[in-house]
Amino acid sequence: MDHLDRLEAESIYILREAYKHLGKLGMLWSIGKDSTVMLWLAQKAFFGNCPFPLIHVDTKYKIPEMIEFRDKVAKEYNLNLIVNTNYKAIEEGMGPEQGRLVCCKALKTDALNEITKREEFDGLIVGVRRDEEGSRSKERIFSERNAESEWDYTDQAPELWDQFKTDFKKGNHIRVHPILNWTEIDVWEYIKRENIPLIDLYFAKDGKRYRSLGCAPCTKPIESNATTIDEIIEELKNTKETERSGRAQDQEDAHALQKLRKSGYM
Numbered sequence: 001m002d003h004l005d006r007l008e009a010e011s012i013y014i015l016r017e018a019y020k021h022l023g024k025l026g027m028l029w030s031i032g033k034d035s036t037v038m039l040w041l042a043q044k045a046f047f048g049n050c051p052f053p054l055i056h057v058d059t060k061y062k063i064p065e066m067i068e069f070r071d072k073v074a075k076e077y078n079l080n081l082i083v084n085t086n087y088k089a090i091e092e093g094m095g096p097e098q099g100r101l102v103c104c105k106a107l108k109t110d111a112l113n114e115i116t117k118r119e120e121f122d123g124l125i126v127g128v129r130r131d132e133e134g135s136r137s138k139e140r141i142f143s144e145r146n147a148e149s150e151w152d153y154t155d156q157a158p159e160l161w162d163q164f165k166t167d168f169k170k171g172n173h174i175r176v177h178p179i180l181n182w183t184e185i186d187v188w189e190y191i192k193r194e195n196i197p198l199i200d201l202y203f204a205k206d207g208k209r210y211r212s213l214g215c216a217p218c219t220k221p222i223e224s225n226a227t228t229i230d231e232i233i234e235e236l237k238n239t240k241e242t243e244r245s246g247r248a249q250d251q252e253d254a255h256a257l258q259k260l261r262k263s264g265y266m
Contacts, residue, residue, distance in 0.1 A: 004190055011038075011178040012045040013162065014141055015125070018176045019051060021166035023122030025176070026082070027052040028112075031066045032213045033198060035127035036073075037187055038179055040196050042125075043077075052125060053080040055115060059107040060085055061096070061215035069199040084115035096217045107215075113149050116173065123174030131183045132243050141180050142166055145173040184243055185236050192229040203227050212244050 001009070018025060027042065027050070029035045042050045056070060074081040086094070089106040096103050116124065130137040138153045142164045145151050157165045168174055179187070191198060201210040201221075208221040209232075222241065226232040 004186065004193060007179075007182055007186055008041065008044070008190070010162070010181065011041045014164070014176065014178040015042055015045040017164060017166060018123070018125060018142070018178075019046075022168075022174055022176070024120060025052050025123050025125055026055045026116070026119065026121045027125040028127065029054040029056050029070070029081075030127070030213065031056070031062075031070050031199060032127075033187055033191065033202060034129060034132075034179060034182075036198060037182075037190060037196060038125070038127040039079075040194060041178060050077075050079060053082050053119075055112075055124070056081065056083050057108055057111045057115070058083050058085045059111070059215050060090060061107070061217055063201065063210075063213065063216045063219070065199060065201055066213060073197065082115060082119065084111050084118075086111040086114065096215070100218060103218075116149060121173075123176060125176045125178065127179055128177055129182050129184070129187070130180055139175075139177055139180060140165075141177050143175040143177065144168050145175060147171045147173060149173045151175075185233055188229055188233050188236070192233075202232070 027035075027038070029039060039050060039054070042052065054074070058067070070081070073079070086107050089110065094103060094106045098106075112124075115121075128139065130139065135153065138156065140156050140159050142159070143151070143156070144165075159165070182190075190196070199213070201213060203209055204224045204227050207223060207225060209224040209226060210219065210221045211224075213219060222245070224232075224235060226235045
């Protein structure tokens with residue numbers, strides 16, 4: 001087994017353990033490269049079918065191409081897609097001009113917590129990686145939250161080798177992170193190997209491409225001429241810029257994601 005084989009096997013094992021031991025689960029799909037790889041892994045884990053409904057939190061500020069790609073892939077793969085929007089907050093005037101962290105909490109965190117309660121999910125499968133951002137490095141593969149999806153990052157159960165805690169207090173909310181140990185380059189190498197369909201925003205046009213996808217007002221492309229996966233991988237091997245350098249909420253507050261994720265953000 002090579003490096004990608006080992007990562008794939010670990011992720012498939014995690015997905016199957018979650019399916020076996022936890023209750024009703026949903027899978028977050030942001031339309032980005034990480035969650036699309038996670039969807040691919042789920043289909044491999046369950047013989048071509050994803051047994052989890054896919055959840056997309058639509059802030060109504062997403063880049064239009066993301067919504068087009070979402071609907072196309074959902075139809076092509078016959079996915080059980082649940083889209084949720086915090087319309088109440090939008091009707092009350094919520095938007096990026098209210099402050100990035102305030103907006104993210106209302107349109108992302110609150111919308112996610114709302115659909116989690118409405119659908120009575122016991123847990124969510126999420127495509128976060130440790131190398132992407134500081135607070136995510138504190139996560140566990142099976143990460144316990146309280147009944148309100150609040151995360152205490154100071155109290156995390158140890159995970160040794162492939163021994164994961166899957167017996168949690170009833171009523172608590174569980175986040176499962178199948179690709180937590182992957183790196184950004186791992187993801188791109190796997191996309192290349194598996195020929196995974198991907199939104200073309202990641203590939204350079206007119207000297208710019210997106211490295212991380214989010215809401216249009218808060219996500220900026222990077223300077224790049226990488227138009228192929230090989231060129232993206234080579235670019236990543238030589239860059240000193242962080243993956244989320246184009247995300248406005250990260251620039252607003254150095255601990256932005258940790259604050260958001262503590263209250264239930266993905």
